[in-house]
Amino acid sequence: MSHHVLLIEDEPNIMEAIRFFLSRDGWKVSCHSDGATAVSEVNRITPDVVVLDVMLPNRSGFDVLKELRAAPGTRDLPVLMLTAKGQSKDRERAEQLGSSGFMTKPFSNAEVLEKLRSMVGHG
């Protein structure tokens, strides 16, 4: 059974690349690029895992993660933060807010894939 990942990222070519290699690996991939409506999109499509950028238009990924963790339905949803903000304080903030994983840009496709697999308990 394929897992469903929601990719929340505003850089279209990053989105396309991630979408490509995840699809090739058998994932069902949905994409979204706006921070303000990200939580409602999560609730609408109920993915197995979320890849979340920090610097999003209209609302930061940290705020999105905070709201996801505050709601019973998404409290335990695996969320991988993927961001160009790689300072230790950003990593710590992501951990404090309850992210399941944190990777910085630029990233390796293989590492992203491996991380997502481990987050959904897949291979």
Place this chain on the structure above:
Amino acid sequence: MPRSALTGTRIRERRTMLGLKQADLARTVEISPSYLNLIEHNRRRIGGALLSRIARTLKVEVANLTQGAETEQVDQLSAAAAAHPEVNAEIDRIDEFVGRFPGWAALMSAQQRRLVQLEHHVASLVDRLAHDPFLSDSLHDILSKVSAIQSTASILVETDDLDEVWQRRFHRNLHADSGKLAEGASSLVDYLDAEGDAELGMVSPQEELESFLNSRAFHIDGLETEVPDLAESILDQDKAITSRGGKDLVRTYLWRYREEALAMPLEDFTEAAEELGYDPARLAQRFGCDIPAVFRRLASMPSDQGSRRIGLVVCDGAGALILRKATELLPLPRFGAACALWPLYRALTRPMAPVRAVLEHAGRPGYRFLCYAMSHASYPLGFGGPAVYEASMILVPPALVEPTEAEGPVEVIGTSCRICPVENCAARREPSILSDGFDTAAQLSQ
């Protein structure tokens, strides 16, 4: 209290010039020759009535015996000692040190001055990295483009059976991203090059005005006398101001400077400032000017010594700093918000109420100075328009007025939270890079 830096040396020089014997001078001022000998060799501090008697006998003003280039050295050495109380430097013997080892004293003084300059520079750069929106956006944009290129290139290299449609698509993406990356990198290099040219860079008309004024220590000699159109001439000669907005701001400032120079002539103003202890309210009363104008006038007084330079900070009603005169007393943040404990902001909450405080910068313990602040409203669109608030603050160095205990408790302030070492500050809004952990960040994110 007058400074006694090398006062003894000056007394000896003056006495010798007058052909007066040490014993004769001692007898006249009613002290023992051996005590006068100690004074003349800078081994005893001197001030008050005895100094006045000696000055009178030597037929000079007290100031001639106490003021000079060495005063700054003593200030610098005092600041160095205050910054390292654990060393237990013999502060009460600074005069003797300066007198006996003038070369070493000059060297230490120069190093202390350089240290303060470098601290200011580091603070500005840290502040810039943390808060400069252009730099932050540029770096984020470049990292995003690099990520897209790396991820796409990996797919092209690692996917053996990639069909032609996808290949073309990814090649197109690579081409577009590499072009944007080149543009982003190029504009970042231009930006940083411009920074190098102007040390801290100019990005707005307001900064052009500040740079123009700081390069002259806020004193414009040519405008001290009534010379028609000199303001325009000064502006035309300054090639560093390139933007139309910058020229307008400088022009407005110069014309106001000239009006205030005419209302408060430099010679009279300097004399009155010394007489009235640099109190802005009393100076405003003396010259019939408003207090913000007196603040600017005090900041425009010429000084060839950094330690005697009066600082000036002006903010708008939102608290944004709109004018900063660099001072050794308090490093001023280049970007982002300043320390919320500055009297400037207290004044902003109480328009027209004068604020006077004795301050000590957290990075320079023991070095205290006086501060005056006040805010006022203007109505550029008339009674029907909105009130526009502005607050001003001047910082008076101890070389001009030494704060006393009677001035009230000492208030410890910082430059900005980002670079402030004070722990458990009630006004902290973000963690300091000088702290070990990020506990405060955790609290802030709650």
